[in-house]
Amino acid sequence: MPLPSVFSDNNRYEVACDQAIAMCDGNLRSTIKALIMANEFLETEVAELQDALATCFAQAKNDAA
Template sequence: MSDASSPSDSSRYEQACDQAIAMCDGNLRSTIKALIMANEYLENELMELQAAVACGCAPAELSASDAA
């Protein structure tokens, strides 16, 4: 990660952290666990999509209208 993040990025991340902690009733351990689980889910989704693209089951590129 870059050390030169803008102040708006910093406040956005602070707000996202506050929201994640609030969603876990202030329990930091639960918050970290939930974020790890969400990251693993997204990693699995990415691997499945990459495999689908590699075998030709999904388009390699989406047009702007397809992504919306």
């Protein structure tokens, strides 16, 4: 029976964590700040995409009426 994909995901996360820390010269505080900033950027992008989709659906609904 194959091992669950959790093991490969865990390894992927370990590698990504090591890379993020290395990009911040081993400074864990800088790494956390960078990840928080990246997360906030992505949250903003998601909100903008949701707004754009809502606008598109509203226009399509109006065009169909």
